[in-house]
Amino acid sequence: xxxxxxxxxxxxxxxxxxxxxxxxxxxxxxxxxxxxxxxxxxxxxxxxxxxxxxxxxxxxxxxxxxxxxxxxxxxxxxxxxxxxxxxxxxxxxxxxxxxxxxxxxxxxxxxxxxxxxxxxxxxxxxxxxxxxxxxxxxxxxxxxxxxxxxxxxxxxxxxxxxxxxxxxxxxxxxxxxxxxxxxxxxxxxxxxxxxxxxxxxxxxxxxxxxxxxxxxxxxxxxxxxxxxxxxxxxxxxxxxxxxxxxxxxxxxxxxxxxxxxxxxxxxxxxxxxxxxxxxxxxxxxxxxxxxxxxxxxxxxxxxxxxxxxxxxxxxxxxxxxxxxxxxxxxxxxxxxxxxxxxxxxxxxxxxxxxxxxxxxxxxxxxxxxxxxxxxxxxxxxxxxxxxxxxxxxxxxxxxxxxxxxxxxxxxxxxxxxxxxxxxxxxxxxxxxxxxxxxxxxxxxxxxxxxxxxxxxxxxxxxxxxxxxxxxxxxxxxxxxxxxxxxxxxxxxxxxxxxxxxxxxxxxxxxxxxxxxxxxxxxxxxxxxxxxxxxxxxxxxxxxxxxxxxxxxxxxxxxxxxxxxxxxxxxxxxxxxxxxxxxxxxxxxxxxxxxxxxxxxxxxxxxxxxxxxxxxxxxxxxxxxxxxxxxxxxxxxxxxxxxxxxxxxxxxxxxxxxxxxxxxxxxxxxxxxxxxxxxxxxxxxxxxxxxxxxxxxxxxxxx
Numbered sequence: 001x002x003x004x005x006x007x008x009x010x011x012x013x014x015x016x017x018x019x020x021x022x023x024x025x026x027x028x029x030x031x032x033x034x035x036x037x038x039x040x041x042x043x044x045x046x047x048x049x050x051x052x053x054x055x056x057x058x059x060x061x062x063x064x065x066x067x068x069x070x071x072x073x074x075x076x077x078x079x080x081x082x083x084x085x086x087x088x089x090x091x092x093x094x095x096x097x098x099x100x101x102x103x104x105x106x107x108x109x110x111x112x113x114x115x116x117x118x119x120x121x122x123x124x125x126x127x128x129x130x131x132x133x134x135x136x137x138x139x140x141x142x143x144x145x146x147x148x149x150x151x152x153x154x155x156x157x158x159x160x161x162x163x164x165x166x167x168x169x170x171x172x173x174x175x176x177x178x179x180x181x182x183x184x185x186x187x188x189x190x191x192x193x194x195x196x197x198x199x200x201x202x203x204x205x206x207x208x209x210x211x212x213x214x215x216x217x218x219x220x221x222x223x224x225x226x227x228x229x230x231x232x233x234x235x236x237x238x239x240x241x242x243x244x245x246x247x248x249x250x251x252x253x254x255x256x257x258x259x260x261x262x263x264x265x266x267x268x269x270x271x272x273x274x275x276x277x278x279x280x281x282x283x284x285x286x287x288x289x290x291x292x293x294x295x296x297x298x299x300x301x302x303x304x305x306x307x308x309x310x311x312x313x314x315x316x317x318x319x320x321x322x323x324x325x326x327x328x329x330x331x332x333x334x335x336x337x338x339x340x341x342x343x344x345x346x347x348x349x350x351x352x353x354x355x356x357x358x359x360x361x362x363x364x365x366x367x368x369x370x371x372x373x374x375x376x377x378x379x380x381x382x383x384x385x386x387x388x389x390x391x392x393x394x395x396x397x398x399x400x401x402x403x404x405x406x407x408x409x410x411x412x413x414x415x416x417x418x419x420x421x422x423x424x425x426x427x428x429x430x431x432x433x434x435x436x437x438x439x440x441x442x443x444x445x446x447x448x449x450x451x452x453x454x455x456x457x458x459x460x461x462x463x464x465x466x467x468x469x470x471x472x473x474x475x476x477x478x479x480x481x482x483x484x485x486x487x488x489x490x491x492x493x494x495x496x497x498x499x500x501x502x503x504x505x506x507x508x509x510x511x512x513x514x515x516x517x518x519x520x521x522x523x524x525x526x527x528x529x530x531x532x533x534x535x536x537x538x539x540x541x542x543x544x545x546x547x548x549x550x551x552x553x554x555x556x557x558x559x560x561x562x563x564x565x566x567x568x569x570x571x572x573x574x575x576x577x578x579x580x581x582x583x584x585x586x587x588x589x590x591x592x593x594x595x596x597x598x599x600x601x602x603x604x605x606x607x608x609x610x611x612x613x614x615x616x617x618x619x620x621x622x623x624x625x626x627x628x629x630x631x632x633x634x635x636x637x638x639x640x641x642x643x644x645x646x647x648x649x650x651x652x653x654x655x656x657x658x659x660x661x662x663x664x665x666x667x668x669x670x671x672x673x674x675x676x677x678x679x680x681x682x683x684x685x686x687x688x689x690x691x692x693x694x695x696x697x698x699x700x701x702x
Contacts, residue, residue, distance in 0.1 A: 079190025183223030360537025410521030536573030
C-alpha cells in the first residue's frame with residue numbers, strides 16, 4: 001500500500017515551523033524597531049559643528065603669575081582641535097590597531113565583538129564586557145555614562161549606528177581623537193601630546209603615537225605622568241598590533257623604541273598651590289558662574305614665591321612649620337607660603353591658622369597710644385604693674401624706671417605695653433586692631449596688650465602694610481583680571497579706594513618706633529642695608545615666632561611654630577623669623593629704589609649695624625632690658641665716648657587741613673562721641689645731662 005503523501009505534518013514539525021516563523025517575525029520587528037530607533041537618534045543628534053564646539057567636560061581654569069607664566073591649570077586640559085587632515089596617519093593607525101581593527105568596515109557595531117561582550121556578560125552575571133568599537137566609545141563618551149548594563153549597551157549601539165549614518169568614518173575618528181580622555185587631565189591627542197611630550201600632536205612619532213593610543217584602555221594606569229614605565233610597555237604592545245594589522249612594517253616596528261621617548265616633566269605641587277587655593281574660591285564672587293574656560297591673571301611674583309619657599313624651608317626650626325605673606329603697597333600679594341611642603345600638608349598657615357601674635361600685636365597698643373597723644377620721645381614708666389591681679393613681667397632683663405616710648409617699643413618692654421593699654425583702654429586697643437583689618441575674635445583682657453588673642457598672618461601683614469602706606473587701608477588681593485581664552489574681559493580689579501585709617505603723622509611716628517626696633521632693638525636680624533621698619537613677636541614658652549615689617553614698598557610677615565602648638569626650643573621672633581624676613585627681603589627689594597621713611601633713625605657712627613646699642617645681653621625676642629651704650633665687646637663706654645643722641649626728623653605740627661582731616665576721621669570711626677583720653681599718669685621728665693648719668697647695669701631676673 002502506498003504511503004499517504006498528503007498526511008498532515010506531525011505536531012513536532014508544526015511546532016518547529018511556528019517557532020521559526022515567530023523568531024523571523026520577532027527579528028523583523030526588532031530590525032524595524034532598531035531602524036526606527038536609529039533614525040530617531042540620528043535626527044536628534046547635534047550637527048558636526050555643534051559637537052566640535054561642545055564643552056561639557058568641566059571648566060578649565062588657567063592661573064597666571066604676574067609675569068604671564070602659567071602657575072597651574074585646573075580642571076580638564078584641552079589642546080588645539082586638530083582637523084582630520086592634520087592628525088598624523090600614524091596616530092590614526094595606532095588607535096585603530098589597538099582599539100578597533102575592523103573600524104573601516106563595520107557599521108558602527110562589530111558583530112564579533114558584540115557576541116564576545118554578550119557571552120562575557122552572561123558568564124559574569126549581567127556584567128557586560130568593555131568590548132566596544134571606536135564609534136560606540138565615542139557615543140558613550142559624548143552622550144552616556146560608564147554604567148555597565150545591557151540597557152546602556154543597547155543605547156550605546158543605537159547611538160553608534162546613528163553616528164555612522166550621520167557622519168563619515170574620518171569625522172567619527174576626528175571627534176574621537178579630539179575628545180577622548182588620555183589621562184593626566186588631558187582630553188584629546190593634542191592636549192595629551194603637549195602634556196606628556198611637550199609639543200603639538202601634529203609632530204607625533206610612531207613611539208609617541210603608540211604611547212597615546214595605549215592610554216585609552218586605562219588612562220590612570222598607563223599615563224606617563226603616573227607610571228612612565230607602564231605607559232611605554234603598553235606602547236610596545238600597540239606597535240606589535242600595528243605590525244600584525246599591516247599598519248606598519250616589521251622593520252618599522254623593530255626600529256621604534258618607546259622606552260627612549262622623553263616624557264615632559266610634570267610640574268610639582270609646590271608652594272604656589274597655597275596661593276591658588278586661597279585665590280580661586282574668590283572667583284565665585286567676582287564672575288558669573290558658567291562652564292566656559294577662563295584665564296585668571298594674578299599678582300603673584302614667581303621669583304618672590306620661589307624665594308619665599310626657600311627661606312621658609314631654610315630657616316624654620318626642625319619639627320616646626322613656617323608661613324610667609326608679602327604684600328605690595330597696593331595690597332597685591334606677591335608671595336604666599338602656607339607651609340614647608342604643600343604635598344604633605346595643604347593647610348595654609350598664612351590664611352587659615354589662628355595663632356597668638358605675642359609682642360607683634362603691640363603695634364596696635366602703640367598706635368592707640370600715639371593717637372591718644374603720646375610721642376616717641378615721651379618717657380613712660382617701666383616699673384612693675386598690677387591690673388586687677390594680672391602682673392606682666394619683662395622677660396630677659398630687669399627693667400624699671402622711666403624709659404622713652406621709642407626704647408620701650410624697640411626692646412618690647414611688657415610692663416610699658418600693659419601700662420599704655422590701661423591708659424588708652426583695652427577696648428581701644430582691640431578697636432585699633434579691628435580697624436586695621438584683624439578679623440579674628442579679640443578678648444579685651446589686659447593681656448591683649450601682649451598678644452594673647454589669636455590672629456591670622458595675612459591680617460597682621462595687612463595691618464603692618466597700613467603703617468607703610470602712611471595710614472591708608474591695605475586690602476590684600478590676588479586676582480588682577482579674569483578673561484576668556486580669546487581675551488574677553490570678565491573681571492578687572494579696581495584701584496584701591498585709599499580709605500584712611502589714621503593720620504599720616506601717626507604713621508610716621510609708628511614707623512619711627514618700628515625702625516628703631518630693627519636698628520637697635522629685638523629685630524636687628526632683619527636689617528637688610530636699607531631702611532626697614534618692623535616688629536618681632538614671641539609667645540609663651542616659645543610656641544610661636546613672628547616678624548613683620550616693610551621696606552621699599554613691600555610688607556612681609558613671617559610666622560613659625562608647630563601645628564600642635566607645642567614648644568619649639570629656641571624659637572623667638574628675633575631669631576628664625578627675623579632671619580627669614582632678612583633673607584627674603586634683601587633679594588625681593590634688591591631691584592627697587594631705596595625709600596627713606598618720613599622719620600629716619602641713624603645708628604651711632606661707631607656701632608656696627610647688627611650690634612645692640614642698648615645692651616650687650618643677648619636678645620630673647622620678647623623684652624630685653626635697657627642700659628647705657630656699650631662697645632662691640634660689650635664694655636660700657638667712658639663718658640667722653642658716649643655718643644650724642646641720633647638726630648630725628650619730626651613731622652611738622654598739624655595744619656588746619658590736617659586737623660580737618662582728623663575730625664573727619666574721628667567722625668568716620670565714631671571716635672568723635674568718645675570722651676577725650678586721660679592724660680598720662682606721669683608727666684614726662686627731661687633726661688639728665690650726660691655728666692649726671694651714672695652707669696647702670698641690668699642682670700637677668702632669677
